[in-house]
Amino acid sequence: MASIVKNHFLLAVVAAVLLAATASRVTVTSLANTTTAISTSGRAAAAGVPARVANTTAAAAAPTVYDMLVKYGFPPGILPAGAQGYTLNPDDGSFQVTLPGDCVVDVQGYKLRYRSQIYGNVHAGSIDGLDGVSVKIAIVWVGIHDVEVDGGDITFHAGAISKSSPAGGFQTSPSCQ
Numbered sequence: 001m002a003s004i005v006k007n008h009f010l011l012a013v014v015a016a017v018l019l020a021a022t023a024s025r026v027t028v029t030s031l032a033n034t035t036t037a038i039s040t041s042g043r044a045a046a047a048g049v050p051a052r053v054a055n056t057t058a059a060a061a062a063p064t065v066y067d068m069l070v071k072y073g074f075p076p077g078i079l080p081a082g083a084q085g086y087t088l089n090p091d092d093g094s095f096q097v098t099l100p101g102d103c104v105v106d107v108q109g110y111k112l113r114y115r116s117q118i119y120g121n122v123h124a125g126s127i128d129g130l131d132g133v134s135v136k137i138a139i140v141w142v143g144i145h146d147v148e149v150d151g152g153d154i155t156f157h158a159g160a161i162s163k164s165s166p167a168g169g170f171q172t173s174p175s176c177q
Contacts (some may be wrong), residue, residue, distance in 0.1 A: 065097055066173065073125045073149050077170035080105050080114055093121045097132075103176035108169050111136040112144075114176075125149045137161065 065086040066076035118132035146157040
């Protein structure tokens with residue numbers, strides 16, 4: 001316990017130094033699934049006023065990747081259960097999703113393989129430039145590069161092949177095998 005407190009304190013000190021240098025908000029995630037947010041205004045940092053430290057639960061800080069899929073019009077079940085986190089640039093839609101490891105799932109008669117890191121660009125109703133997701137066709141894995149939602153259907157584009165399915169079949173995230 002003492003080493004966790006010591007490490008937590010060291011992280012706070014490092015973040016405070018970075019904060020003073022950049023006069024912005026810094027977020028550090030600890031091992032206890034909490035977030036330490038250190039913030040101060042630019043004027044306060046310039047005047048040498050210490051940063052304020054507040055602990056909040058990480059889950060309350062941001063929506064999950066599944067929430068973000070729904071926000072962009074996708075059913076949450078296009079990703080397997082257990083995603084550990086994601087980054088999203090709202091300006092250009094670029095994203096990265098982190099899974100605990102590589103994963104294979106069965107969805108509507110197809111085997112889908114997800115890498116531990118998935119990249120792409122998301123916009124309302126479309127994902128393009130997808131990297132890290134593939135479908136098994138016969139004996140070959142083919143990368144899925146685009147996904148579109150139109151009405152009640154979802155269409156996956158893999159190489160020269162496109163397959164549409166009812167989006168309702170993707171409401172629940174499948175478990176990895």
